Amino acid sequence: MVTLAEVAQHAGVSSSTVSYVLSGKRSISAGTRQRVERSIRALGYHPNAGARALASSRSNIIALIVPLRTDMYVPVMMEIAIAVATAARAHGYDILLLTGEEGPEAVRRVTGSGLADAMILMDVELEDERLPLLRATEEPSVLIGLPADTSGVTCVDLDWSATGALCAEHLAELGHRHVALIGEAPAVYERHTGFADRTLDGLRSRAGELGLGVLHRPWQGGYDAMATTLFRIFDERPRTTGFVVQNESAVEPLLAVLRQTGRAVPEDVSVVAVCPEQVAVQASVRLTSVAVPAQEMGRHAVELLVERLEGRDTDDVVLIAPELTVRASSAPVAPAR
Template sequence: MVTLAQVARHAGVSASTVSYVLSGKRSISAGTRRRVLDSIERLGYHPHAGARALASSRSRIIALMVPLRTDMYVPVMMEIAISVATTARAHGYDVLLLTGEEGVAAVRRVTGSGLAEALILMDVELEDERLPLLRVCGQPSVLVGLPADPTGLTCVDLDFAAGGALCAEHLAGLGHREIAVIGEAPGVYERHTGFAERTLSGLRGRADQLGLRVLHRPCEGSYEAVLATLGRVFDERPDTTALVVQNEAAVEPLLALLRRDGRAVPEDVSVVAVCPEQVAAQASVRLTSVAIPAQELGRQAVERLVAKLGGGTEGGEDDVALLAPELTVRDSSGPAPANQRTKESASARRLSRR
């Protein structure tokens, strides 16, 4: 292993000069700095992380809290996590991944140990129990998600409420009036997880404005669960002509069951999804969808955190960045069936005669 003393000898400078170049604590001439950096690269020197942390009181580690729950779609979580890790590495930070469901205990352990300089929290609930401690501990942090009260916090998320509204607008424009939402697993709503609650709220609010009726049914992602949920939907609302799916695992079982039941997509039933781009584009019927920009969420979270660690103004407290949603029209959505449009026309004629 190459030592700092070897780098100093190779560059023809003192060990303290190499240390100052690495830490940035003192101004070093451009020529000497280039010579030291060249020697570091040629010799393949890597500063000892423990020694560097002791000397600078900085660990260069970001803790990423990603509770891996069975009722969440793990690939999306991992895509965000990978984006966090690669972006952090580009800024000279490593990532400590915490996947347990420890909540407050995990935050307390990280902030109390000094192991990590900062935290990124995912799977944020509207009334997240981790947030009071986060507000008072003084540790730089960013949420990938939006709680009910973001006061004193830095948050990055997709504007899920606007995404839900886009789904309602698209389907209303195609003449649909009876819509069912095949939602996340029941536990996601029981925890009041922010993204799911906000999508539903945005969709319902815009649907009310546009005169759409909405039925929401939480659903696990298994074939059996989707079978039961779809049966309930058409039993309760036989005139349903459009489905909005916010559960990536339920997409293929849903499409398979619609085919089995002789319901053509989109001729008989339109389907719109809130899901990652690759899920929508690679489905057995290419789905009209609102994309979840997982990589961009991870990148922006790290950029804001690094700005906070560097004392910059970007990413300061009370900073909420909501990415604008985009709806991409593909093969799964089309005009409401003729019988639905006929009913709407008849209803309109009755109203006009009153």
């Protein structure tokens, strides 16, 4: 078993310096900290958890609160969770995973137990009921998501408003003038979940500036539900030629029903998806898409939390700029026949 003294010798520092890096009791220069962390990884050093907790008055555990709802796309949530766990381990922290729909009670369980040093919270709503508790506790926390009021909290998220605007701009540049958003399940909007509401607002706002007409239709179900949704869209807006999809489960039903109704992608209609890269490239038509940077969000959240645990100032809000990748599902609008 590798000892703390061996790590110190490998890094060329004193044993106390290694201890301070692990415990966070004293400020260590960035260069020294990185050298010690490299030695820890190179030697495979694992400090005794019990001794470390007693010495530092910390558990070295981060609580990750992930409400797993049936109306959410679980693979994305799990990709973020895995990124959080991997990044936390690199900083010497383990993860306590809390699932379910407990709301504020999950925060109370963490703050009242002493089992975790800090919290990362997902599935953030615009008026999230957990916020008053987070603002009232001294325990550091980071939100992966953006509430309406970000005062007193630290957040990291994709810039969903810019994401919606980027989709509108891409379709407008291709000449589309009537666009429909196939959105998340109705309950996601009823809860005013931040990412869904902000994407819709960003799309509508930029579309208005560009002269695009926009329909928004939440979706949940199978192929029959998609057929009904598309029938309504084309009945209300027969000239709809552009679709934005923010619902990973809707991608294949949408493409299939468009084919069944004789509409080719991208010759007749263009489709832009907001989804993980894997979903976009493995679809039956390779989708023009804005990727959901799940790993980057998870990593950023841990880095912000570690900075707070070590007493360093952090940005209150970190927004990741969206990037749109053009593939086979979008093209200039076809001339009227």
